Amino acid sequence: RxxxxxxxxPLAVRYKQLLAxxxxxxxxxxxxxxxxxxxxxFPTDQFDLVNMENAxxxxxxxxxxxxxxxxxxxxxxxVLLTHHVNEAHRxxxxxxxxxxxxxDNGHFVVWNRQARISVNDALDxxxxxxxxxxxxxxxxxxxxYGGSIPYEGEIFVAxxxxx
Numbered sequence: 200r201x202x203x204x205x206x207x208x209p210l211a212v213r214y215k216q217l218l219a220x221x222x223x224x225x226x227x228x229x230x231x232x233x234x235x236x237x238x239x240x241f242p243t244d245q246f247d248l249v250n251m252e253n254a255x256x257x258x259x260x261x262x263x264x265x266x267x268x269x270x271x272x273x274x275x276x277x278v279l280l281t282h283h284v285n286e287a288h289r290x291x292x293x294x295x296x297x298x299x300x301x302x303d304n305g306h307f308v309v310w311n312r313q314a315r316i317s318v319n320d321a322l323d324x325x326x327x328x329x330x331x332x333x334x335x336x337x338x339x340x341x342x343x344y345g346g347s348i349p350y351e352g353e354i355f356v357a358x359x360x361x362x
Contacts, residue, residue: 234264257295
């Protein structure tokens, strides 16, 4: 089989500069683009799989970003997300970290100080959502929505686009 990989990141131009300065030629060159605007770059139902790691918490609109990833994935295809649990809260919302990702009663939840979104509920009509937490809850604190906020571990989310 031939596997075609397309890499997209808002910092693609900077990555290209850094790689060139280090004399590195990547196997796949990263294209500039934002997850919230994928359908401006790619047709719908284009990919079998979209993967995002440690970046959704940097987005200005993570739910829109997930919707855009689902738009460019074929029906039956997957969007896979791997992120640190509640990274923005843990780091005090510094730098790129503006959103938290966690599991709550089997739901994939994206939240910050202004909003709390159950992705399962928001996207029930277009995707099946499953998740796992890897690692241990070694540290926690009280959050703005009550309850304990775990800091340790990673969340792995698989969204399967419905037909």
